[in-house]
Amino acid sequence: MNKPIIALDFSSKTQVEQFLNHFDEPLFVKVGMELYFQEGPELVRYIKSLGHSVFLDLKLHDIPNTVESAMRGLAKLGVDLVNVHAAGGLEMMKAAKRGLADSETQLIAVTQLTSTSEEQMQSDQLIPVTLEESVLHYAKLANQAGLDGVVCSVLEAEAIGAACGTDFLRVTPGIRPANVSADDQKRIATPEQARLQGATHIVVGRAITKSENPAQSYQQIKNEWSDAI
């Protein structure tokens, strides 16, 4: 079972160091826009030097040539996982993959953000299908482009596994243990539901980073995710 991915949604290296001090084991962490835009590639190299695995969550979405060049740069960071928006299209996803050629970094595509409801998708993006149909369409497109998997909610993980194969990564944010606030997330699930629905990874931010005891919250989520309770 893959380790839960902890979203390091902090704005400074100092906050990251304070948070990581709670742990004495190698972690799988996610560096997103908030942290990367403040601290840049140096911080990513620092986290890797501590022995942690890194998902660099920058969600690239631009013309194919720009995405390919940007990925060529990110490949040098030696991170474990990077992503693009599937809405950028088949050609853009193929270009992203080309940019990562000769690197070990895995590439996944965001389908529909877990903060998006079906109603919002239909009205804001003018997509006249169900949310699951849209997510499945993007997952199949990512698969066709040769990507390693997608970001989706737990609610679509099983259908994506059936359509794209069980090796295809289903990285699922929107994880909320029972009785924890959904905040801005719309498509949420517990760690146990994620396991039962065939998610390959869970991404957990505030339920751990805002906890009074981050190490204990991490361990509880890890146990529930790996069926060790």
Ligand SMILES: O=c1ccn([C@@H]2O[C@H](COP(=O)(O)O)[C@@H](O)[C@H]2O)c(=O)[nH]1
């Ligand atoms: O569809 C998506 C894609 C990325 N995220 C990111 O995951 C974490 C979730 O944080 P929580 O505090 O557990 O809600 C956050 O960094 C998002 O940028 C996502 O939530 N949904």
